[in-house]
Amino acid sequence: MQPFAYSRPGTLAEAVALLEERGPGARVLAGGTDLLIRLRDGSLDPEVVVDVKRVPELAPGIRADDGRLVIGATTTMTEIAAHPVIRHEFAALADAAAYVGSVQIRNRATLAGNLCNASPAADTAPALLVHGAVVVAAGPEGTRRIPLDAFFVRSGVTTLARGELVTAVDLPLPSTRLASAHERRTRRRGHDLAAVTMAVGVDARGAARLAFGSVGPRPVVRVDDTATLGDRSATDADVDAILDRLLGDAAPSRTSMRASPGYRLAMLRVLARRARATALGRLADG
Amino acid sequence: MAERVAIELVLNGARRRVEVEPHHTLLDALRDDLALTGAKSCCLVGECGACTVMVDGRAVDSCLVLAAEVAGADVRTVEGLAPAGGGLSTLQAKFLEHGAVQCGYCIPGQLMAAQALLETTPQPSDPEIEEGLAGNLCRCACYEQIFDAVRETAATAVVEPRAPAAAAR
Ligand SMILES: Cc1cc2nc3c(=O)[nH]c(=O)nc-3n(C[C@H](O)[C@H](O)[C@H](O)COP(=O)(O)OP(=O)(O)OC[C@H]3O[C@@H](n4cnc5c(N)ncnc54)[C@H](O)[C@@H]3O)c2cc1C
Numbered sequence: 432m433q434p435f436a437y438s439r440p441g442t443l444a445e446a447v448a449l450l451e452e453r454g455p456g457a458r459v460l461a462g463g464t465d466l467l468i469r470l471r472d473g474s475l476d477p478e479v480v481v482d483v484k485r486v487p488e489l490a491p492g493i494r495a496d497d498g499r500l501v502i503g504a505t506t507t508m509t510e511i512a513a514h515p516v517i518r519h520e521f522a523a524l525a526d527a528a529a530y531v532g533s534v535q536i537r538n539r540a541t542l543a544g545n546l547c548n549a550s551p552a553a554d555t556a557p558a559l560l561v562h563g564a565v566v567v568a569a570g571p572e573g574t575r576r577i578p579l580d581a582f583f584v585r586s587g588v589t590t591l592a593r594g595e596l597v598t599a600v601d602l603p604l605p606s607t608r609l610a611s612a613h614e615r616r617t618r619r620r621g622h623d624l625a626a627v628t629m630a631v632g633v634d635a636r637g638a639a640r641l642a643f644g645s646v647g648p649r650p651v652v653r654v655d656d657t658a659t660l661g662d663r664s665a666t667d668a669d670v671d672a673i674l675d676r677l678l679g680d681a682a683p684s685r686t687s688m689r690a691s692p693g694y695r696l697a698m699l700r701v702l703a704r705r706a707r708a709t710a711l712g713r714l715a716d717g
Numbered sequence: 718m719a720e721r722v723a724i725e726l727v728l729n730g731a732r733r734r735v736e737v738e739p740h741h742t743l744l745d746a747l748r749d750d751l752a753l754t755g756a757k758s759c760c761l762v763g764e765c766g767a768c769t770v771m772v773d774g775r776a777v778d779s780c781l782v783l784a785a786e787v788a789g790a791d792v793r794t795v796e797g798l799a800p801a802g803g804g805l806s807t808l809q810a811k812f813l814e815h816g817a818v819q820c821g822y823c824i825p826g827q828l829m830a831a832q833a834l835l836e837t838t839p840q841p842s843d844p845e846i847e848e849g850l851a852g853n854l855c856r857c858a859c860y861e862q863i864f865d866a867v868r869e870t871a872a873t874a875v876v877e878p879r880a881p882a883a884a885a886r
């Protein structure tokens with residue numbers, strides 16, 4: 432690895448000041464499972480790496496606060512996958528976290544790191560989009576709340592400004608249960624980045640949301656306002672017609688090594704049907 | 718050249734102080750600065766698990782952790798598995814008994830992943846063993862034997878979870 436300096440600020444103010452002053456010369460380090468690979472292969476070459484794991488505002492932890500579930504930025508996939516409230520209320524997120532890499536990766540990989548890395552294949556993104564997650568960011572101008580849909584721009588690019596970092600991700604604790612599930616398709620079993628990711632959420636009134644990734648430059652969310660996907664008596668033909676409409680503008684990369692566009696589009700539909708079935712089952716189980 | 722970082726950690730139960738390069742990984746520091754060559758350097762991208770060690774009771778790929786990050790942490794490597802008085806831990810003995818070791822390159826990582834699994838899930842189901850070891854590749858394909866060794870250890874031995882020594886943070 433190219434040499435760099437290591438900084439471990441103990442306060443949010445220090446971290447923000449350093450990031451603002453250095454701009455692209457500084458790089459946030461959370462679990463390091465994306466960053467260390469890019470530091471080693473030389474695609475990133477910062478002067479200073481800013482380890483944010485000792486900043487109290489970013490501390491790991493999952494707590495309910497004012498009708499929302501707040502997940503600290505450095506909470507790991509291991510903790511998310513095991514958390515009882517997430518497993519019940521935000522099941523797609525627990526599914527997604529449990530899929531990430533291996534035990535060793537999940538013990539380090541953080542939720543905010545998964546989002547800030549902004550890979551179109553990020554496993555937690557579709558689940559968080561389905562559940563209406565908000566990214567909490569702190570920067571030189573103070574704190575702001577960014578709906579996740581307004582956070583992603585394209586691969587590797589988010590709407591975070593210079594000097595800003597993510598302190599938490601929060602999710603509205605729903606008054607009506609939104610049962611959800613996450614599915615993905617990889618080239619091989621075990622740890623591999625997904626060729627297609629899909630999350631579906633359905634509620635008792637029949638409303639449904641689906642979100643998918645790895646198809647196009649960023650993950651996207653779609654709302655089914657026809658109440659078809661959430662209706663367990665809907666015919667396969669009805670479901671397919673809605674999926675065609677919701678997935679119609681998906682545009683997979685023509686050059687990706689992980690899967691061809693035709694395969695991805697076909698798999699999107701398969702995964703959507705599967706995730707819907709699992710979500711409906713979970714809704715029925717209460 | 719950036720300044721070296723002085724860190725203090727608990728390594729296999731003993732408090733150690735060491736100066737590390739900020740751009741060196743925990744794997745580099747273990748092998749080059751602390752003379753513990755059990756953890757192996759292989760893919761260096763988190764795919765193979767040959768570099769697996771335990772940090773604060775959890776299995777991690779030491780090729781993806783900066784040495785500076787473990788300041789104050791409890792780090793355990795394969796060198797810390799055998800009982801202080803000599804001999805092998807039950808897990809290590811079961812690996813030998815089952816012929817789970819051929820070239821041996823992946824074994825320190827396999828052992829540490831298995832140790833972490835058995836400490837957090839003392840009675841793992843078969844799928845839990847598979848998942849617990851899914852981050853460790855074996856070029857010699859001893860997967861069946863490794864699996865059996867771990868399953869038998871879980872069935873026959875009490876894996877002593879060593880409480881992380883009082884960390885400095
Ligand atoms: C072997 C392997 C398998 C993997 N498998 C999967 C998988 O199955 N699914 C998947 O989605 N991902 C996978 N990944 C990718 C990676 O593990 C995840 O994206 C992880 O969540 C990244 O989190 P981190 O804490 O390690 O991020 P880091 O590497 O620390 O950071 C990632 C990026 O985000 C920035 N960043 C981190 N935290 C913040 C913050 N709080 N504020 C602002 N910027 C921040 C960093 O500067 C960096 O650019 C895998 C990686 C490896 C090595």
Ligand code: FES
Pocket residue numbers: 757758759760761762763764765766767768769778779780781
């Ligand atoms: S060398 Fe670290 S995972 Fe392969």
Ligand code: FES
Pocket residue numbers: 817818819820821822823824854855856857858859
């Ligand atoms: S024993 Fe040779 S790589 Fe596993």
